[in-house]
Amino acid sequence: MPLAARYGIVSDIHANYTALKVALDHLQAQGVDKILCLGDLVGYGAEPFECIQAVKDKPNVLTIAGNHDRQVIGDKDARMRKTAAKVLDWTADNISPSNARFLRQIPQGMTVDDTFILVHGSLVERDAYILSAQEISKNLNCMINDFPGMKICFFGHTHIPMLIGTKAVINDLRETKGFKLDRNDVYLINPGSVGQPRDKCPLASFAIFDAENWTVTFVRKPYDFRLAGKLIIDNGLPEKFARRLAVGV
Numbered sequence: 001m002p003l004a005a006r007y008g009i010v011s012d013i014h015a016n017y018t019a020l021k022v023a024l025d026h027l028q029a030q031g032v033d034k035i036l037c038l039g040d041l042v043g044y045g046a047e048p049f050e051c052i053q054a055v056k057d058k059p060n061v062l063t064i065a066g067n068h069d070r071q072v073i074g075d076k077d078a079r080m081r082k083t084a085a086k087v088l089d090w091t092a093d094n095i096s097p098s099n100a101r102f103l104r105q106i107p108q109g110m111t112v113d114d115t116f117i118l119v120h121g122s123l124v125e126r127d128a129y130i131l132s133a134q135e136i137s138k139n140l141n142c143m144i145n146d147f148p149g150m151k152i153c154f155f156g157h158t159h160i161p162m163l164i165g166t167k168a169v170i171n172d173l174r175e176t177k178g179f180k181l182d183r184n185d186v187y188l189i190n191p192g193s194v195g196q197p198r199d200k201c202p203l204a205s206f207a208i209f210d211a212e213n214w215t216v217t218f219v220r221k222p223y224d225f226r227l228a229g230k231l232i233i234d235n236g237l238p239e240k241f242a243r244r245l246a247v248g249v
């Protein structure tokens, strides 16, 4: 499959359609050809139906499942915190049967255009967090040894935007920044979280990969986090999930 010119990368939307709309509008304005969605469409937030509708049945959007998506359809994660699990019980009651079917049929991971790998957590262990030097090195080794020819593994789950190469790791991405990549190197790239950023920056976080110039741009955009928080509270979901949106934790 030939590469598209530009890919939009989104992850960890967490039922925050207020933020997702801002991200999708920006990606459309930038003329991306394909959108890669790295999972956790639902959980924490109050707009799961709208978020699933925004990606399902869209031929140019490829989506994989995150641990919150799996929990909604009964694949329970024993490590899930009680309050987060409570929101997912509410979510199961607030999405349509066709939305639930969509969550059931999305894959855990995939390769795209013979060049990219998509995982939610980690290449090595499904729900591990790629944050520590040890996890970074395990995943880079796995990529090089087990996925020859693949250039970039896009991952999510940590809600922290990161550009990981074999020579450097960049994780201070609290404003929009672009990077030229080396076509001969391999990378692990986390676009950050659209709907619940945790790098102490409340701006929605996502990325654009330009396959013609081999560049990645980490994009940070303001959205109405007060509205997203109000929807959480109005729907009786834990208030702490509303409060954290204001500070990005």
Ligand SMILES: [Fe+2]
Residues within 6 Å of the ligand: 012, 014, 040, 066, 068, 157, 158, 159
């Ligand atoms: Fe997440």
